[in-house]
Amino acid sequence: xLPPTTVVVPLLFGSVAIGSGAAIxxxxxxxxxxxxxxxxxxGGQSVWATCIIFSLSAESVSGxxxxxxxxxxxxxxxxxxxxxFALEYTGRDQYITRRNVALLSVVPVLTVCLAVTEQYHGLLxxxxxxxxxxxxxxxxxxxxxxxxxxxxxxxxGVLGIVPILGLVSSxxxxxxxxxxxxxxxxxxxxxxNVLYNAGALPSAGIDPTPIAFAVSGVAYLGAIRRFxxxxxxxxxxxxxxxxxxDHIHEGAIVVDGHDTIVEINQTGAAILGVDADRxxxxxxSELLPVxxxxxxxxxxxxLTVGTESTSQSYDVTMTELTDRxxxxxxxxxxxxNVTRYLQQQQRLKVLNRVLRHNIRxxxxxxxxxxxxxxxxxxxxxxxxTMRIVELSEKGRDAIDLFEDAVGEWNQSSLDSLVxxxxxxxxxxxxxxxxxxxxxxxxxxxxxxxxxxxxxxxENAAVHNVGSDxxxxxxxxxxxxxxxxxxxxxxPGIDEYELDILDSGTExxxxxxxxxGLWLVKWGTETIGGSVDFEPAEPTGTIAxxxxxxxxxxxxxxxxxxx
Amino acid sequence: xxxxxxxxxAHADDIVSRRGEVSASLAHAxxxxxxxxxxxxxxxxFIAMVEVLTVHVVLSLPLSPxxxxxxxxxxxxxxxxxxxxxxxxALSTPERSAFVTRHREALSLLTAGAYGVAIALAITxxxxxxxxxxxxxxxxxxxxxxxxxxxxxxxxxxxxxxVVNSAMVASAWAIAVVGLPLAFAEAAITPxxxxxxxxxxxxxxxxxxxxxxxxxxxxxxxGVSTLPVVFGIRRTRHALYGLDLFLVAFVVLTLxxxxxxxxxxxxxLVGLGYALVxxxxxxxxxxxxRLAIAGESKHLVVFAxxxxxxxxx
Numbered sequence: 001x002l003p004p005t006t007v008v009v010p011l012l013f014g015s016v017a018i019g020s021g022a023a024i025x026x027x028x029x030x031x032x033x034x035x036x037x038x039x040x041x042x043g044g045q046s047v048w049a050t051c052i053i054f055s056l057s058a059e060s061v062s063g064x065x066x067x068x069x070x071x072x073x074x075x076x077x078x079x080x081x082x083x084x085f086a087l088e089y090t091g092r093d094q095y096i097t098r099r100n101v102a103l104l105s106v107v108p109v110l111t112v113c114l115a116v117t118e119q120y121h122g123l124l125x126x127x128x129x130x131x132x133x134x135x136x137x138x139x140x141x142x143x144x145x146x147x148x149x150x151x152x153x154x155x156x157g158v159l160g161i162v163p164i165l166g167l168v169s170s171x172x173x174x175x176x177x178x179x180x181x182x183x184x185x186x187x188x189x190x191x192x193n194v195l196y197n198a199g200a201l202p203s204a205g206i207d208p209t210p211i212a213f214a215v216s217g218v219a220y221l222g223a224i225r226r227f228x229x230x231x232x233x234x235x236x237x238x239x240x241x242x243x244x245x246d247h248i249h250e251g252a253i254v255v256d257g258h259d260t261i262v263e264i265n266q267t268g269a270a271i272l273g274v275d276a277d278r279x280x281x282x283x284x285s286e287l288l289p290v291x292x293x294x295x296x297x298x299x300x301x302x303l304t305v306g307t308e309s310t311s312q313s314y315d316v317t318m319t320e321l322t323d324r325x326x327x328x329x330x331x332x333x334x335x336x337n338v339t340r341y342l343q344q345q346q347r348l349k350v351l352n353r354v355l356r357h358n359i360r361x362x363x364x365x366x367x368x369x370x371x372x373x374x375x376x377x378x379x380x381x382x383x384x385t386m387r388i389v390e391l392s393e394k395g396r397d398a399i400d401l402f403e404d405a406v407g408e409w410n411q412s413s414l415d416s417l418v419x420x421x422x423x424x425x426x427x428x429x430x431x432x433x434x435x436x437x438x439x440x441x442x443x444x445x446x447x448x449x450x451x452x453x454x455x456x457x458e459n460a461a462v463h464n465v466g467s468d469x470x471x472x473x474x475x476x477x478x479x480x481x482x483x484x485x486x487x488x489x490x491p492g493i494d495e496y497e498l499d500i501l502d503s504g505t506e507x508x509x510x511x512x513x514x515x516g517l518w519l520v521k522w523g524t525e526t527i528g529g530s531v532d533f534e535p536a537e538p539t540g541t542i543a544x545x546x547x548x549x550x551x552x553x554x555x556x557x558x559x560x561x562x
Numbered sequence: 563x564x565x566x567x568x569x570x571x572a573h574a575d576d577i578v579s580r581r582g583e584v585s586a587s588l589a590h591a592x593x594x595x596x597x598x599x600x601x602x603x604x605x606x607x608f609i610a611m612v613e614v615l616t617v618h619v620v621l622s623l624p625l626s627p628x629x630x631x632x633x634x635x636x637x638x639x640x641x642x643x644x645x646x647x648x649x650x651x652a653l654s655t656p657e658r659s660a661f662v663t664r665h666r667e668a669l670s671l672l673t674a675g676a677y678g679v680a681i682a683l684a685i686t687x688x689x690x691x692x693x694x695x696x697x698x699x700x701x702x703x704x705x706x707x708x709x710x711x712x713x714x715x716x717x718x719x720x721x722x723x724x725v726v727n728s729a730m731v732a733s734a735w736a737i738a739v740v741g742l743p744l745a746f747a748e749a750a751i752t753p754x755x756x757x758x759x760x761x762x763x764x765x766x767x768x769x770x771x772x773x774x775x776x777x778x779x780x781x782x783x784x785g786v787s788t789l790p791v792v793f794g795i796r797r798t799r800h801a802l803y804g805l806d807l808f809l810v811a812f813v814v815l816t817l818x819x820x821x822x823x824x825x826x827x828x829x830x831l832v833g834l835g836y837a838l839v840x841x842x843x844x845x846x847x848x849x850x851x852r853l854a855i856a857g858e859s860k861h862l863v864v865f866a867x868x869x870x871x872x873x874x875x
Contacts, residue, residue, distance in 0.1 A: 013682045021678025024638075024699075028645075028670060046681070050692065053685055 009056065011211040012049045019046040019213060034089030037081045042213075044077030045189075049210035056136045056206065061128045064137040068126050072115040076108030076149065078213070079156035082186065086160035089182075104156075111149045124149070138206075150197065157190045185219030188212045251314070251335035254321075255284040257328055271305060271314060271335050288316070288333060302342075303335065312339045352399045359392040394515040397451050401522055411444040411550040414482045418475045421453045425471070429461040437474035444550040445482045452523035452531065455516045456486045456543045464490030464540075480549050481529075489540040493517075493533055520545075597661060603640035609858045610636040613739045613762065616865045619872060620758055620826055626746035627683045631695055632738055634680035638673040639698050645669055684742075691745035694738055701734040724787035728774075732766035754821040761809060761830060768805050768837065769857045771798060776850035795845035802841040810834050829867035833860045 023042035029035040051071030058064040083104065087095050114124040122143055129140035164182050192212035195201050201208060245252055251268030255261055261282050269276035272287050279287065288303065303314040314335040321329045363385045370381040415438055422436050434457075453473075460471045468489070475484045497517060520543075524531045529547035536542045614629040641662075648662045662669060677699060684695035705720045705727065721727045740759045744751065774781060774788040775795055782791045789798040810831060817827040840857050847853050 013685065016685060017675075017678040017682035019678070020681045021674040021676075024642075024674035024677055025670065028642075028674075050685055054689060057688075 008206045008208055008211065009053070011208070012053050012206075015049045015211045015213060016046050016053070019043075019049065019210075033091065033093065034085050037085035037088055041078055041081035041085055042216075044074045044081055045210055045213035045216070046074070047071070048074030048078065049213070050074075052207060052210060055139060058137065061137050064139055065126050065128065068139040068141070069115045069118065072112045072149075074210075076111050076153075078189075079153040079160075080104050080108055083156045083160040086163050090163040090166060092163060107149065107152045111145065114145050118143075154190070154194075157186065161186060181219045185216035188215040188219075249337075251333075253279075253284065253288070253333040253335075254330060255333065256330040259284050261287065262330065268333075268335060271312070271337075273305070284331075284333070302338065312337060313342050314338060348399050352396060355392040355396045355399070360389055363389045363392075391515065394455075394519060398515065398519055398522060401448060401451060401519070401526055410447045412447040412450065413442050414439050414445045414475055414477065414484075415442045417445060417447070417450055418453060418473055418484060421450060421457055422473055424454065425457045425461060428458070429469075432461045432464065432469045432471055435470065435472040437472065439475040439477060439482075441477045443477045443482055445547050446527040446550055448523055448527045449482075449484070449529070449545070449547045452520050452527075452529070452545055452547075453484050453486070455519045455523070456484075456531075456545065459493075459516050459520075460486050460488035460490060460541065460543070463493075464488050466490065477549070478546075481546050482549055484545045484547075486543045486545075487536050487540065489536065489538075492535055492539060492541050498533060597657075603637060603644065605855065606640050606858060607633040607637045609861050610735070610739070612865045613861050614743055616861065616868060617740050617743050617755075617758060619865075619868050621743065621749070621752070621755055623743045623747045623749060626743060627686065628691075628742040628746045631680045631683050631687075631691075632742055634676040634683075635695060635698050635738065636735075638677035638680065639702050641669050642673045642677075643702065645673070687742070687746040688748070691742060694741045694745055698734040698738055701730055705730050722784075722786050724789075724792055727786070727788065728767050728770040731770045732763050735766050736763040752821070757812075757816045757820060757822055760812060764805055764809050764812075765837070765860075768802050768841075769854075769860075771802060772840070772844060772857045773850070773854040774798075775844050776854065790845075799841060799844045802844060803838065806834055806837045806841060825871035826868065829864045829871060832867055833864040836860050836863055 019042045023039050023046065026035050026038040026042060030039075048071055051067045051074060055064045055067035055071065058067055080101075084096055084101065087093060111124065114121070115126060118125050124141070124143045124145040126139055126141050129138045131137055161183065164186070189209050189212035192201070193207075193209040196207055196209060245263070246265050248265070249267060251271040252263075252265045253261055253268045253272075254263035261279050261284050264272075264276050264279045266276055269279055272279065274282075274287065303316050304311050305314065306312055315338045317334045317336070319332045319334070321332060366385050367382050370378040370385070372378075418436065418438070422434055425432070426434050457471060457473065461469070464471070466489070471486065471488045473484065473486050475482065477483075520531055524545060524547070527547055529545060531546075532544045534542050534544075611629040611633040614632045617623070618625060618628075644658065644662045645666055648659050648666070680695055681692065684691045720730055736759055739762050740755060743749075744755060749755075771789050775790045775798060778788070778790040778795070781788050789801055793801070813822065813827050813830050813834070816822040817824065837857065837860055840853060840860075843853055
């Protein structure tokens, strides 16, 4: 039976009760990250404390020494379980392989073996050092391997604290609370163990470290129940960051302040044609042959990789990484494949040339031949030819819109934009009465809005076939938006046309009558605005265009679809 | 104008109304206590402690923490099992499943704490007592938890294996009930303790199969092979008759040729007669839950008879 020793003994019993109870709770939390290693940790602590109790209650010296030796099983389970717990709980479970666990277990297994066979070598000796006043045999331990085991235990203890410390600085308050509880749980036994080994604790020669682990048990229970350690687990955040970095379609390269690549994802390595592992540590400027200087935060340039027929072009973005004091830590380069976009650009340029020059030239030749005759047929030919020219000009406008859509819009004054549009319309449609209500407050707008307003005015004038043809244009500023409203007294826009416009596409059997309304739709989309049609009283249409005001630098970033 | 409070008739109505409220509250409280005792398996704790006390009396062992340890472990394992199977039990025992689900957090903490305290108490009995205390928990991991199948395809929850499941439960509890008082007393294993062990082993097996009749549909859906699932309820009843009659023969033989005393044999035989009557009700009652509780309560009868016959109470 146990001798009535110090208060340490009942505390040891308490540590077993708490440790084993907490182990059961942790067991029930499997397979949540960290639960299984926590079971081992608390189990190891309970074994340790139990062996101390049995060594104290042993009725012979040999019994005391046997239980002290067996206690090493629990002693050495704890640090391994702790490091595995810290890794798994913080989402670094990729390091928890069978091989790594086996490697981590080498020193503990050797320690237990050396403890059990200590009488043959003395590398880790366990011997009776005396008897307490209560009659309990006190065991003394030491030897070369004792120092190795202690150093190894402390090393794993510190290594395990490092990832947990990362949670303390987490932005998520719940994780900070959890990790603070865990830190209390783990630092208490380590500190107790250091003080015990330094002889600074009055524990009558009994190692009180397992008792301190009871504090750990309470802290873990608190972390489990109060902070919902396994309910709100930070493991996915770490893995998510890794997953995103590895699996995004863009190449991503992290460069430190010394031009050295410190991280690169598989896509980035594939783009640069290098092995990801070998690229680490290489010079960034050698691997990223971007012509011209790269500007931080949004500066762009194109990187072309490969031969002409199979070359791929990448939009390179460099983002500066800074610490909390705004000191530069490094840069993240992202490589976005823009090959198809550049090919599209080339095709648009060819189409632009065809529409701008070739169709007009051919139309002029046809008109020249038509003028040689003076009958009604010639007039029809000339009118129809002009229609072809107008269509080609609208097609050209559309191409201009698409080209500008991937760049940045220049700005125009709202007042001058509506004034210019109306002046052009008055020249083109002298039979229509135009009215302009200028904005009381002028503001900069993207000049792409001119295409929209021009087409709406033209649409209002050209389809207005009555004797009293009127088109009124009014513009004003509403907050950070400019509004242009075009009202006519014509027959109104056919619902069929608006339906097609809403559907966003045409088919050979279902199509509109021209390009004008499409230009209005595409134009408002590319400048980030909107257009709304409603019937006017008694007849006609009210078209309302809303466009965002340009930025203070006078340029509006165009929406990009990549 | 007389006030209402001075109206004798109204006053009497008030008293009647209050009495009604008090009795309703009492009934409600009793119902709650019954739910807690039944659904949390707390009644099993009491019966398990009585079983251990029976062993103390039969083997003439000094009183030890063994009954408390067994009680704590019983609560931890049974309530823990009900937490783990709460979803599956919704089919066979919906009220119990709802109770466990509603109090899952509290039950979880209590069961873990109970086992922790049981282990700490068992340490005072030495390594053998500790090992016996860990046995039901270890068996439960092999029996019911989903950990065992994760070891490989050939491993499946022993709860699903015919006879092995009930035999495992019976072994764990028979060892705990008989072994723990012996370990605490540091007493040697005697022929009488062997007889008591066999009695508790077979009896616990029978008591494990009785609730399986109620759970037959849920067990079949869960892939758990029990006697009712595999052989049907009628043959299960016959099997239980057979096991009880085997025990009757065993007790008579050990009385004739072994260490059993007349008082002990008489108490056990009365208990077995009670068990045979209960076996007749298997599959023939509309209250299978009560039948299971009645089966476990047999130990109260045996203990009471033992006290009367041996201690003269």
